[in-house]
Amino acid sequence: MKAARQLAKRAWRERGRSFLAEGPQAVGEALRRSGVLTELFLTPQGAQRYPDVLEQAAGQGIPVHMVSGEVMAGLAQTVTPQGLVGVCGFIDVPLGELTSSGPRLVAVLANVRDPGNAGTVLRTADAAGADGVVFSAASVDPYNSKAVRSSAGSLFHLPVVVGAPLEEAIAALRGTGLQVLAADGSAGQLLGDPGGPDLARPTAWLFGNEAWGLPSDLLRLADEVMAVPIYGKAESLNLAAAAAVCLYAAARAMRS
Amino acid sequence: MKAARQLAKRAWRERGRSFLAEGPQAVGEALRRSGVLTELFLTPQGAQRYPDVLEQAAGQGIPVHMVSGEVMAGLAQTVTPQGLVGVCGFIDVPLGELTSSGPRLVAVLANVRDPGNAGTVLRTADAAGADGVVFSAASVDPYNSKAVRSSAGSLFHLPVVVGAPLEEAIAALRGTGLQVLAADGSAGQLLGDPGGPDLARPTAWLFGNEAWGLPSDLLRLADEVMAVPIYGKAESLNLAAAAAVCLYAAARAMRS
Numbered sequence: 001m002k003a004a005r006q007l008a009k010r011a012w013r014e015r016g017r018s019f020l021a022e023g024p025q026a027v028g029e030a031l032r033r034s035g036v037l038t039e040l041f042l043t044p045q046g047a048q049r050y051p052d053v054l055e056q057a058a059g060q061g062i063p064v065h066m067v068s069g070e071v072m073a074g075l076a077q078t079v080t081p082q083g084l085v086g087v088c089g090f091i092d093v094p095l096g097e098l099t100s101s102g103p104r105l106v107a108v109l110a111n112v113r114d115p116g117n118a119g120t121v122l123r124t125a126d127a128a129g130a131d132g133v134v135f136s137a138a139s140v141d142p143y144n145s146k147a148v149r150s151s152a153g154s155l156f157h158l159p160v161v162v163g164a165p166l167e168e169a170i171a172a173l174r175g176t177g178l179q180v181l182a183a184d185g186s187a188g189q190l191l192g193d194p195g196g197p198d199l200a201r202p203t204a205w206l207f208g209n210e211a212w213g214l215p216s217d218l219l220r221l222a223d224e225v226m227a228v229p230i231y232g233k234a235e236s237l238n239l240a241a242a243a244a245v246c247l248y249a250a251a252r253a254m255r256s
Numbered sequence: 257m258k259a260a261r262q263l264a265k266r267a268w269r270e271r272g273r274s275f276l277a278e279g280p281q282a283v284g285e286a287l288r289r290s291g292v293l294t295e296l297f298l299t300p301q302g303a304q305r306y307p308d309v310l311e312q313a314a315g316q317g318i319p320v321h322m323v324s325g326e327v328m329a330g331l332a333q334t335v336t337p338q339g340l341v342g343v344c345g346f347i348d349v350p351l352g353e354l355t356s357s358g359p360r361l362v363a364v365l366a367n368v369r370d371p372g373n374a375g376t377v378l379r380t381a382d383a384a385g386a387d388g389v390v391f392s393a394a395s396v397d398p399y400n401s402k403a404v405r406s407s408a409g410s411l412f413h414l415p416v417v418v419g420a421p422l423e424e425a426i427a428a429l430r431g432t433g434l435q436v437l438a439a440d441g442s443a444g445q446l447l448g449d450p451g452g453p454d455l456a457r458p459t460a461w462l463f464g465n466e467a468w469g470l471p472s473d474l475l476r477l478a479d480e481v482m483a484v485p486i487y488g489k490a491e492s493l494n495l496a497a498a499a500a501v502c503l504y505a506a507a508r509a510m511r512s
Binding site: 241 | 491504511
């Protein structure tokens with residue numbers, strides 16, 4: 001219990017290389033990947049409501065602990081864990097595993113700080129058919145409970161690289177033949193304009209911080225810097241919205 | 257003070273037809289529209305950091321109240337109001353004002369409950385050059401402080417209709433020549449597929465609830481129901497991400 005509760009903190013997650021999956025969706029996804037779920041905490045209500053989860057966990061020989069709603073509330077970071085929380089082993093992969101898989105679409109998150117944004121970009125990258133997501137060393141931890149929840153299961157769906165030095169990650173991705181496109185609202189080149197880079201080519205999209213975008217030393221790492229056009233009066237797009245437009249533009253071009 | 261603090265609650269906002277704009281961006285946008293800001297609360301630090309805001313407010317004859325950081329913390333709903341909070345009069349417009357303006361791109365939010373999502377869709381609609389956003393009667397209040405903050409100023413940029421009965425709003429928009437496209441993840445027709453509706457036509461996009469999408473009685477109101485394609489393993493896209501892809505697809509088609 002105490003060990004599980006400590007997983008709310010990044011340092012403890014990294015020490016135990018474990019994180020919490022909260023709620024039926026995340027726990028269900030964890031169960032689908034053999035060896036990931038190592039412990040399951042349930043309230044009686046959770047057990048009643050999700051008997052299939054309980055059965056699968058028991059069937060895989062995973063230790064199951066029945067706890068009160070009060071104990072569950074102390075364990076879970078989300079407001080509505082719906083009566084079940086699982087302890088999972090880290091599932092990120094080394095950079096080399098991603099690059100050697102022949103990826104065609106990758107999202108790279110540089111200095112993204114908001115866990116909700118990070119999880120949403122992960123979910124969007126998954127939806128857009130990306131082959132992997134790289135979280136730079138300075139980005140939020142994708143195992144943060146809010147990030148896990150915002151990813152809506154996508155953390156379990158595609159290869160995620162955590163804590164990669166950005167220069168190294170970008171060089172490795174370029175080395176496998178990907179063009180590197182940085183999304184930056186201040187760029188002169190607009191997404192979709194004629195004469196821009198060929199989005200049908202294998203691409204790594206580089207996304208920056210919610211507030212201050214990408215600093216010039218990171219922009220230099222990209223082959224091209226592109227902005228999602230602003231047609232109205234908004235100063236900028238929210239990071240997750242900009243990422244959705246960029247990733248889908250690439251996904252669409254690769255399939256047409 | 258007490259009156260301002262009560263604006264945290266929707267019922268009080270509606271009674272006084274006033275809401276709170278928190279932080280320099282929202283207050284600055286309010287100041288740009290004459291007659292919108294009716295009172296300004298500042299901490300000494302806020303006054304020092306944003307002297308232009310203080311000067312403009314005073315120049316417009318708006319009552320300015322200096323308050324302590326503690327009082328400010330009790331007033332503001334956001335974690336970091338950065339020392340200034342303004343009281344603003346409602347700025348939504350009647351449905352007829354939007355429809356008579358000859359709109360070409362409109363976002364309609366049906367049953368959207370999360371204020372952060374609602375504000376983000378408003379910001380994205382603004383960025384995509386939409387001519388207005390309609391919040392249905394069952395949707396979250398766009399004057400909610402989280403919605404205002406997530407809109408990042410866009411609440412002040414484009415006509416917003418609040419509390420419109422959905423059937424009426426859709427009929428009125430169609431009456432002005434807009435096609436009505438519903439975004440729904442379960443639709444068979446995929447955005448971008450050949451043979452779909454002409455996105456260069458004036459369009460009202462209908463977006464549903466975060467969790468359960470659009471019920472069948474609302475889907476029937478649309479001319480076409482379309483899904484953003486899911487190329488990976490994600491079950492669905494987050495509402496704001498889906499809205500970004502749909503609104504930008506239309507914005508792009510209208511300009512090409």
